[in-house]
Amino acid sequence: MTEKQVLLQVENLYKHFPIKKGIIFSKQTGSVHAVDGISFNIYNGETLGLVGESGCGKSTTGRTILQLYRPTSGSVIFDGEDLAKLKGENLRRKRRDLQMIFQDPYASLNPRMTVGQIIGEPMEIHGTYKGAAQSKRVQELLQLVGLNGAFANRYPHEFSGGQRQRIGVARALALEPKLIVCDEPISALDVSIQAQVVNLLEDLQSTLGLTYLFIAHDLSMVRHISDRVAVMYLGIIVELADRNELYSNPRHPYTQALLSAVPFPDPFVEEKRKRIILEGDVPSPVNPPSGCRFRTRCQYAKEICAEEKPAFREIAKDHFVACHFDIS
Amino acid sequence: MAELLKVEGLETHFQTREGVIHAVNGVSFNLKEGETLGIVGESGCGKSVSMMSMLRLIPSPPGKVVAGKALFEGNDLLTMTDESIRNIRGAKISVVFQDPMTSFNPVLTIGDQVSEPYRVHHQAGKKEALERAVKYLDLVGIPNARERLNDYPHQFSGGMRQRAMIAMGLICEPQILIADEPTTALDVTIQAQIIELVKRLRDELGMAIIWITHDLGIIAGLADRVNVMYGGYIIETAPVKDIYKNPQHPYTIGLLGSLPRMDETGYRRLTSIDGLPPILLEKPAYCPFEPRCHYAKERCRKENPGLMQVEGDGHFTACWVNPKTGKEY
Numbered sequence: 100m101t102e103k104q105v106l107l108q109v110e111n112l113y114k115h116f117p118i119k120k121g122i123i124f125s126k127q128t129g130s131v132h133a134v135d136g137i138s139f140n141i142y143n144g145e146t147l148g149l150v151g152e153s154g155c156g157k158s159t160t161g162r163t164i165l166q167l168y169r170p171t172s173g174s175v176i177f178d179g180e181d182l183a184k185l186k187g188e189n190l191r192r193k194r195r196d197l198q199m200i201f202q203d204p205y206a207s208l209n210p211r212m213t214v215g216q217i218i219g220e221p222m223e224i225h226g227t228y229k230g231a232a233q234s235k236r237v238q239e240l241l242q243l244v245g246l247n248g249a250f251a252n253r254y255p256h257e258f259s260g261g262q263r264q265r266i267g268v269a270r271a272l273a274l275e276p277k278l279i280v281c282d283e284p285i286s287a288l289d290v291s292i293q294a295q296v297v298n299l300l301e302d303l304q305s306t307l308g309l310t311y312l313f314i315a316h317d318l319s320m321v322r323h324i325s326d327r328v329a330v331m332y333l334g335i336i337v338e339l340a341d342r343n344e345l346y347s348n349p350r351h352p353y354t355q356a357l358l359s360a361v362p363f364p365d366p367f368v369e370e371k372r373k374r375i376i377l378e379g380d381v382p383s384p385v386n387p388p389s390g391c392r393f394r395t396r397c398q399y400a401k402e403i404c405a406e407e408k409p410a411f412r413e414i415a416k417d418h419f420v421a422c423h424f425d426i427s
Numbered sequence: 428m429a430e431l432l433k434v435e436g437l438e439t440h441f442q443t444r445e446g447v448i449h450a451v452n453g454v455s456f457n458l459k460e461g462e463t464l465g466i467v468g469e470s471g472c473g474k475s476v477s478m479m480s481m482l483r484l485i486p487s488p489p490g491k492v493v494a495g496k497a498l499f500e501g502n503d504l505l506t507m508t509d510e511s512i513r514n515i516r517g518a519k520i521s522v523v524f525q526d527p528m529t530s531f532n533p534v535l536t537i538g539d540q541v542s543e544p545y546r547v548h549h550q551a552g553k554k555e556a557l558e559r560a561v562k563y564l565d566l567v568g569i570p571n572a573r574e575r576l577n578d579y580p581h582q583f584s585g586g587m588r589q590r591a592m593i594a595m596g597l598i599c600e601p602q603i604l605i606a607d608e609p610t611t612a613l614d615v616t617i618q619a620q621i622i623e624l625v626k627r628l629r630d631e632l633g634m635a636i637i638w639i640t641h642d643l644g645i646i647a648g649l650a651d652r653v654n655v656m657y658g659g660y661i662i663e664t665a666p667v668k669d670i671y672k673n674p675q676h677p678y679t680i681g682l683l684g685s686l687p688r689m690d691e692t693g694y695r696r697l698t699s700i701d702g703l704p705p706i707l708l709e710k711p712a713y714c715p716f717e718p719r720c721h722y723a724k725e726r727c728r729k730e731n732p733g734l735m736q737v738e739g740d741g742h743f744t745a746c747w748v749n750p751k752t753g754k755e756y
Contacts, residue, residue, distance in 0.1 A: 152614035259703050289469040290641060294685035294699035301696075316614065319644075323687030323697065346689060360619035362644030364686050366667045369648030376623055377616045380584045 104143040106310050107164070107278060112137050112173035114156075114163045118385065132384045133159040135334035136173070138411070141278065146304065146311040148325030148342070150318055150357075154381060156334040157314045158202075161280040164312070165197050166190060177278070195225055198271040202283035204263035208255040214241070214266055215251030221273040240269040244299060261292035268299065272307070280312045285320065297324055318361045322346050327417075330354045333392040334384055336411065340418040350420045353393045391423065399424055431602060431635055432458040437495035439473075439480040442488055449707040450476045452659035453495070458603065463629065463636040465650030465667070467643055467682075471704055473659040474639050478605050481505075482520065483512055499603075518548040521596040525608040527588035531580035537564075538576030541595045548599050563594040567624055586617035590624070597628065605637045610645065622649060643686060647671060652741070655679050658705050658715030661734065665742035675737050675744040677720045714747070722748040724755060 114134040119125045134156045141147050151157045162168045164175050166182050175182040177197065185193055201207035208217055218237045222228040228236045238248035244265040255263055264284060271279050281300065285293040297320065303309060315321050321328055322342060329339040330353065338351040349355045356375040363369050377396045382388055388395050394404035403423050411421045439451040451473045458464055468474045479485050481497040481504055497504040499520065504512055516522075521544070524530040531540055541564060542556035551559070557576060564572035567590040580588060589609060596604055606625070610618040622645065629636055640646060646653055646667065653670045655663040655678065663676040674680045684698035702719040705711070714720070717727045726747045734743040735756070747755050 152616065261703070289704070290643075290682060291469060291685050291700035292703075294697035295701070298697055298699055318615070319687045319689045322689055323691075343692070356616060358689070360615040361689060362618075362622070362642065362648060363690075364643040364647050364671065364683060364688065366647045366671050368690070372648070374619055374623065376620055380586055380617070 103145075105140045106143045106177070107141040107312075108174075108176040109140070109160075109164065110138045110174045110176070112160070112163060112175065113171040114159050114168055115171045129385055132334050132387055134163060134170075135387070137331075137334075137336045139329055139336060139339060141310060141312060143277075144304075144308055144310055145326040146313050146324055148321035148328040149312060149314045149331060150316060150321050150328060151331035152316060152357075152381060154384065155331045156384070157316075157331050158282050160331070161199070161282050161312060161314050165194070165199055165280055167199075192225075195274045196277045198274065198276040198279050200264075200267050200271050200279060200281045200284045203287050204260050204267055205287070207267055208263055210255055213252055213254055214258075217255070217266060218251075218270050218273055221270065225274055227274060236273070237269075240272055241266075243272065243303070244269045245295075259292075260288050261295055264288060264296050265299065268296075268303070272303070275307075276309070278310045278312065280314070282314045283316070284313075286315065286317065293320070300324065318358065330357065333381060333387055335392055335421065336419075337393065337421045338419065339411075340415075344415070344418055348418075350414060350418065350426060351393075351422050352397050352399055352426055355426070356396075391421075399426060429460050430457055431460050431462075431499070433496075433498040434477075434481060435496045435498075437477055437480055437497065438493045439476055439485060439490060440493050441490050446708045449710045450490075450659055451480060452707070452710050454656075454659075454661055456654055456661060456664065458635050458637065460602070461629075461633050461635055462652065463638060463650045465646035465653040466637060466639045466656060467641065467646055467653060468656035469641055469704055472656045474656050475607050477656075478522075478607065478637065478639060482516055482522065482605075484516075484522075514548070517544040517601075518599040519601050520603040520605065521599065521601040522605045522607060523589075523592050523596045523609045526612055527585055527592055527609075528612065530592060531588060533580055536577050536579055537583065537591055538578075540580075541591055541598060544595060545598045559598060560594070563598050564591065566597070566628065567591070567594045568620075569594070585613055586620060589613060589617075589621055593621070593624070593628075597632070600632060601634060603635045603637065605639070607639045608641070609638075611640070611642075618645070625649070643671075643682060655682070658711060659707055660715060660745060662716065662745045663743065664734065665739065665744075669739050669742050673739065673742070675742065675750065676716075676746050677722050677748070677750055678716050679744075680750055681719075714745075722746075722750055722753060724748055726755060 112134055113136055115130040115132055117127045118129045120128045149157045163170050170183050215237050218240055219233050222233050237251050241248045241250055246265055285296050313324055325342050328342050328345045329336050332353050338354045349358055356377050359375045379396055382395055390406050391404040391409050394400040409421045409423045411419050413419050435455045437451055437454040441448040441450055454477045466474045480492045492505055538557050538560055542560035545551055545559050546556040561572045569590055610621050650667045653667050654661045657678050663679050674683055681700040700719050705715050711731055713729055713731050714727045717723045732745045732747050734745050737744050749756050
């Protein structure tokens with residue numbers, strides 16, 4: 100990559116979901132701090148991986164960027180415009196450039212629509228292609244994702260999980276977007292099929308110049324597909340770095356534990372590996388720990404960790420960590 | 428080591444509206460005392476069904492075990508009386524199921540459920556059984572186990588529920604623990620906790636383990652021996668190191684190639700296996716992997732290869748072609 104151009108800039112993004120009690124006189128009794136102040140950039144043409152365990156807010160981040168959830172505060176600047184401030188027609192027009200591939204290929208396709216209708220719907224809504232031109236475009240897209248163009252008249256139930264995910268990819272491509280948020284696109288698929296879909300995503304990126312935000316919990320797959328990787332824990336990004344840097348030189352205790360927990364498909368390596376076993380479970384996002392979010396499970400935690408929130412600082416070029424200490 | 432379990436020619440069918448699904452098509456394997464056997468394969472390859480058939484846990488109808496033997500301590504699990512197998516299930520052979528969210532009864536307390544196998548199999552009183560439940564909940568690392576006996580499953584997190592499931596599986600000190608994807612629903616850090624726990628318990632209690640999974644990573648650090656399944660057959664079986672270092676079946680090679688590795692430097696395109704797993708509406712007349720195989724030859728379309736010994740002790744593969752040379756053996 101020559102000059103890196105920022106495509107999307109996320110600044111101080113917060114998303115809190117209210118918890119309400121009572122039926123008639125409902126009042127808010129608390130909130131789930133799903134995303135709690137995160138900032139990062141996505142550069143044109145890159146893949147940014149977003150990893151973390153369930154409930155850490157990674158999917159909420161993806162959906163908040165696309166304005167499927169409106170942020171509690173913060174800005175999402177895409178192409179010079181703040182999506183968080185856009186409304187109605189302006190937002191709808193902008194959405195053309197931002198698409199999503201969903202996790203569950205069984206639930207994300209309407210079973211009563213044909214594949215042609217599913218892929219054609221975005222074009223219908225945005226008025227880009229109509230009638231015969233639309234059918235032709237649907238066929239092109241199907242071929243692009245490695246399916247037979249004649250499948251347009253079939254229904255989703257006639258396809259396997261991997262094929263359905265390809266249909267989901269074709270739908271996301273229908274409006275020629277710039278950024279695609281892939282929300283765990285392969286975790287519902289079998290291993291041999293996962294590789295097919297990942298290869299497809301990579302091919303499309305190089306031919307169409309797409310930018311991906313790739314959300315997943317499978318750390319080895321994220322390493323494979325991403326240029327840079329962000330690690331989330333309990334609503335915040337704890338570490339963000341270049342792919343090779345993050346995996347070879349993790350600096351946040353959580354990243355270190357997470358990486359050491361991933362099983363390796365090699366008995367020779369497994370024999371010698373030392374694991375950092377984290378105690379306990381992730382605390383509740385309703386009432387997150389004070390100071391550093393990770394301190395309750397951190398082996399290095401000191402007093403300062405309970406008192407002060409660690410800043411998200413750049414410790415090496417393009418390597419950001421939110422930790423009070425320098426652990427390496 | 429003495430042989431504990433010997434399964435021979437197990438076949439299971441399911442009656443469906445589309446026809447008879449041949450889910451398991453002749454599975455044979457042995458399990459020694461204290462051995463950890465990994466069973467790997469993708470969804471629908473018959474790995475869970477073969478284990479559940481062995482324990483007669485297949486709902487019938489639609490399922491039916493149509494052939495085979497499963498000898499445990501010399502007795503056939505498939506033909507013994509209902510009462511005899513009830514005395515084995517949960518006591519000598521126990522199962523930890525995949526989904527910790529749905530495997531517990533939500534209206535009974537954790538203490539009741541974890542102690543139930545002991546009450547049933549040892550005719551123990553409630554108090555004695557609960558004492559024992561405390562011991563095993565302690566063993567699997569549930570903090571304050573005694574106070575938590577009266578908790579209901581929803582008060583436990585996913586990782587804790589899976590630990591409690593394991594405690595329930597262990598409470599009668601079984602000779603064989605069958606773990607059916609016990610960590611699939613869990614996060615990696617919790618998965619690492621559970622795997623370390625199972626390894627420790629295995630060494631302390633000396634039981635044999637059958638670990639069913641689709642994740643080749645988990646098995647690598649855990650199993651002594653691995654069976655790879657495809658289309659209702661075991662298509663390769665070998666000691667764990669041989670499978671990873673020297674895979675012989677094209678499917679195993681493909682599976683390993685489709686996994687990204689964290690220690691890779693630079694970029695490698697993943698080798699995907701084209702096509703889809705078969706739907707087994709009839710027993711395959713030829714190699715079930717042939718339609719997806721790069722090495723396929725004329726013979727592969729005519730005859731179904733059985734397991735044959737290849738280089739290395741105890742390394743068997745069901746393939747006519749030597750993937751190294753691309754020629755038939």
